[in-house]
Amino acid sequence: MKKQVMFIHSAGPQGIHQGSSGLIAHLQEQLGEAYHVISPGMPENLDCALWKAQIASEIEELDEELFLIGHSLGGSVLLKYLSEEGCKRTISGLFLVAAPYWGKDENWQHEEYTLSKSFAAKLPHISKLILYHSRHDPVVPFAHAQHYAKQLPQAVTRTYEGDDHYFGKGLPELVDDIKRM
16 A cells, blocks of 8 residues: 655645656655555645635545645645644645745744644644754745744754755755655
């Protein structure tokens, strides 16, 4: 039976060479036949409730054990969903790539995406939690990863010296982390 990896993409267009498409293609290629990468199209409307409903619907269709990846907005909404709605499935790993931490700085204020102060205590059991973020990310400042690391001390943080946000050519450490589990 193939291991299930559900990828929630970033905001914006998701066509070829846009948004999360390069990272998704890299994962599908590098994870190989032992994994089934599911990347549902999320609503074009960035309404958090619509994204959470889509995530709920997609998770409901999956088998018991899964890996969850959220890229940029997809990561923050996935974390919000898990902390507010829980998950009946076994989450073997949660991987957040360049996820914004809403409400922590003046350019990232959007109440519907903001996590509760006690969000970390409300998360379901997650075997492994890893954050990936470029130190000079031009879209989501590196400080956001630091905010997550402070709230989620069990998380491993992988820092990149470059300025990549989309990781369009892939993220080999993400592939390795999934395969090690």
